[in-house]
Amino acid sequence: QFWRVLFPTKRSQPQVHWHDQNCRLWAMLNNKDQVTRDFFAGCVLPVNVFHFKCKHKATDLECNRHCNPYNWPELHTSDGKWRFNSSAAEQANAWFCKYHAIVRKMDVDRY
Numbered sequence: 001q002f003w004r005v006l007f008p009t010k011r012s013q014p015q016v017h018w019h020d021q022n023c024r025l026w027a028m029l030n031n032k033d034q035v036t037r038d039f040f041a042g043c044v045l046p047v048n049v050f051h052f053k054c055k056h057k058a059t060d061l062e063c064n065r066h067c068n069p070y071n072w073p074e075l076h077t078s079d080g081k082w083r084f085n086s087s088a089a090e091q092a093n094a095w096f097c098k099y100h101a102i103v104r105k106m107d108v109d110r111y
Helices: 002-006 022-030 034-039 049-055 061-067 086-103
Strands: none
């Protein structure tokens, strides 16, 4: 629902949605109506590289098949490095979540 509001048209949507829980998101989208599945049909949904290597068993076929970041060679540069540092993004998101917990109860004049 968040991505549908953030990217209201298919044209405004990025081709790649990096997210730590894309394996769960993929399963949810797969069970949604056809309009929702069509809206996200052209999107790549890789999970964070660390998440893929450490949080899943090798036998988790759904995540491996649909969310394995190594499945898309275009996510790598010609020298084999990642085009996007998903681990750094995850660390920044974790920091913002902690910061949000600190400031969410502050009055407007304290922000």
